[in-house]
Amino acid sequence: MADIILHQYATSPFSEKIRLLLGAKGLAWQAVEIPAILPKPDLVALTGGYRRTPVMQVGADIYCDTALICEVLDALAPTPPLYPAAQAATARLAAAWFDTALFTASVTYVFQPAGVASMLGHLSPAQIQAFSADRKAMRGDTNALRMPLAEAGALLHEAFGSLEAQFAAGVGHAAGEALSVADFSLYHNLWFIRRAGALAQLLEAYPRLQAWYARMNTFGHGRPRVIDSEEAIAAARRADPVALEAGVMTDGGLQAGDPVTVTPTDYARDPVAGVLLSLTASRVTLRRQDTRAGALNVHFPRQGYHVQRAG
Ligand SMILES: N[C@@H](CCC(=O)N[C@@H](CS)C(=O)NCC(=O)O)C(=O)O
Numbered sequence: 001m002a003d004i005i006l007h008q009y010a011t012s013p014f015s016e017k018i019r020l021l022l023g024a025k026g027l028a029w030q031a032v033e034i035p036a037i038l039p040k041p042d043l044v045a046l047t048g049g050y051r052r053t054p055v056m057q058v059g060a061d062i063y064c065d066t067a068l069i070c071e072v073l074d075a076l077a078p079t080p081p082l083y084p085a086a087q088a089a090t091a092r093l094a095a096a097w098f099d100t101a102l103f104t105a106s107v108t109y110v111f112q113p114a115g116v117a118s119m120l121g122h123l124s125p126a127q128i129q130a131f132s133a134d135r136k137a138m139r140g141d142t143n144a145l146r147m148p149l150a151e152a153g154a155l156l157h158e159a160f161g162s163l164e165a166q167f168a169a170g171v172g173h174a175a176g177e178a179l180s181v182a183d184f185s186l187y188h189n190l191w192f193i194r195r196a197g198a199l200a201q202l203l204e205a206y207p208r209l210q211a212w213y214a215r216m217n218t219f220g221h222g223r224p225r226v227i228d229s230e231e232a233i234a235a236a237r238r239a240d241p242v243a244l245e246a247g248v249m250t251d252g253g254l255q256a257g258d259p260v261t262v263t264p265t266d267y268a269r270d271p272v273a274g275v276l277l278s279l280t281a282s283r284v285t286l287r288r289q290d291t292r293a294g295a296l297n298v299h300f301p302r303q304g305y306h307v308q309r310a311g
Pocket residue numbers: 012013014015035036037038051052053054064065066067099138
């Protein structure tokens with residue numbers, strides 16, 4: 001198998017979700033540090049327009065969105081399992097909620113003035129302005145990732161309070177007794193809040209949740225080899241995209257070979273164009289050609305993405 005390359009940046013919570021998972025699975029990996037804001041020409045050479053973080057590359061196969069990256073890493077390295085059979089549904093449902101509703105509350109809470117000061121304090125005023133403008137444009141007209149602050153605080157307390165009660169009842173993990181994908185989705189929210197200076201005090205009311213966090217933290221990240229984005233593009237160019245069994249669900253009227261776009265439905269709604277290779281209930285794969293990276297398969301989860309005939 002070609003090497004696992006994670007396109008990520010140090011302060012990104014969703015990157016942390018996958019770094020911790022790579023540590024838990026004991027996988028060797030390579031890290032490309034990508035820009036936190038647009039432009040991201042080397043990332044977009046691989047994805048075709050998807051700009052969110054992180055993105056995983058294995059040769060000429062590009063995996064967008066951590067929900068899909070978790071599936072792919074679990075198939076590559078099944079231990080410890082992310083979807084234990086006795087929790088298969090609860091783990092997926094909880095993970096999806098932690099990555100969306102809980103993350104929206106976490107971002108709203110962290111981006112209060114006190115949190116901004118500790119998260120972005122190392123940047124110059126011009127850099128802070130550029131970051132804010134980038135994120136405003138990315139959130140779009142629905143102002144995704146923001147909610148009223150009082151509601152965000154209430155959501156965090158309700159979620160953390162019920163997890164605390166569950167740990168107190170002797171349940172070992174976020175979605176049941178066994179470790180699962182839900183633990184990684186919960187983890188990155190706490191990781192993010194813990195970085196928000198005085199605002200991290202919110203967590204002090206939840207000692208069992210903090211003890212669970214400390215246990216998760218011991219997975220670490222393994223030891224990634226840092227490479228630059230040119231090296232990652234060269235690795236894609238050298239590789240052939242994996243041959244897939246082209247199968248397309250027919251209910252949307254699409255067929256393999258159709259020109260389509262895939263677009264996130266929530267934020268950073270940049271369409272990626274390509275030729276449809278495969279479409280199932282859980283995944284969509286496009287084939288695209290890049291002048292620098294060559295032929296690529298770009299994979300997305302089905303949930304949270306809109307697949308449309310191009311033009
Ligand atoms: N649903 C996506 C969400 C990823 C996400 O929102 N990542 C943040 C960084 S933690 C992001 O893309 N921010 C804008 C950027 O990095 O350009 C996933 O699970 O991968």
